[in-house]
Amino acid sequence: VFRFEAxxxxxxxxxxxxxxxxxxxxxxxxxxxxxxxxxxxxxxHGKRDACCAKKGAALYRALAQTEHDGELWxxxxxxxxxxxxxMLYLPLGVHYGRLEPNDxxxxxxxxxxxxxxxxxxxRGHTSLSPFVQRAEAWLREALxxxxxxxxxxxxxxxxxxxxxxxRMRDRDGTVxxxxxxxxxxxxxxxxxxxxxxxxxxxxxxxxxxEAHSPVLRGRS
Numbered sequence: 231v232f233r234f235e236a237x238x239x240x241x242x243x244x245x246x247x248x249x250x251x252x253x254x255x256x257x258x259x260x261x262x263x264x265x266x267x268x269x270x271x272x273x274x275h276g277k278r279d280a281c282c283a284k285k286g287a288a289l290y291r292a293l294a295q296t297e298h299d300g301e302l303w304x305x306x307x308x309x310x311x312x313x314x315x316x317m318l319y320l321p322l323g324v325h326y327g328r329l330e331p332n333d334x335x336x337x338x339x340x341x342x343x344x345x346x347x348x349x350x351x352x353r354g355h356t357s358l359s360p361f362v363q364r365a366e367a368w369l370r371e372a373l374x375x376x377x378x379x380x381x382x383x384x385x386x387x388x389x390x391x392x393x394x395x396x397r398m399r400d401r402d403g404t405v406x407x408x409x410x411x412x413x414x415x416x417x418x419x420x421x422x423x424x425x426x427x428x429x430x431x432x433x434x435x436x437x438x439x440e441a442h443s444p445v446l447r448g449r450s
Contacts, residue, residue, distance in 0.1 A: 268300025292331035
């Protein structure tokens with residue numbers, strides 16, 4: 231994460247974002263940018279959803295009392311407001327939902343250990359597609375794996391109109407393949423605290439799971 235200060239909107243338009251994404255700190259510093267260790271971004275967008283204002287603000291205040299490893303911000307809509315309070319942790323792109331103020335100290339403590347907080351509140355990694363996020367979250371639950379860097383996406387494959395397969399590699403080299411089918415829930419759920427119609431949410435069924443360990447070869 232890099233911070234840039236601008237006196238006018240035109241200065242923002244002149245920022246070479248592609249160069250920063252390509253060359254990182256070197257390009258950022260050349261344009262006056264400074265590195266920020268991490269950002270805790272809590273959704274507190276009351277105009278979008280009253281729950282985000284109420285629950286998000288409470289979580290923000292609780293996090294402000296902790297010694298976290300970066301900066302703490304409030305933000306506008308992050309998506310998934312029925313999961314309020316929601317929080318995004320950058321630069322790792324970790325998203326949480328249904329957080330309460332008493333979760334704040336434990337979130338910070340787990341991040342200090344390079345681990346995700348309780349998987350019950352984990353909503354996925356923002357660098358992954360929604361479908362892959364579901365597969366990754368399922369695999370973490372199955373393996374009871376909370377190390378942030380534990381899993382790497384290999385690929386996503388469409389098997390047929392109904393089924394897709396996601397392959398991920400863990401730190402030991404084992405390749406995990408999860409076969410899933412997207413579905414829509416029959417039950418209606420409220421998508422917002424106020425003024426929203428109930429909707430049917432999307433989810434995925436796990437149809438099959440495979441794990442292939444790397445072949446170990448001894449020296450002759």
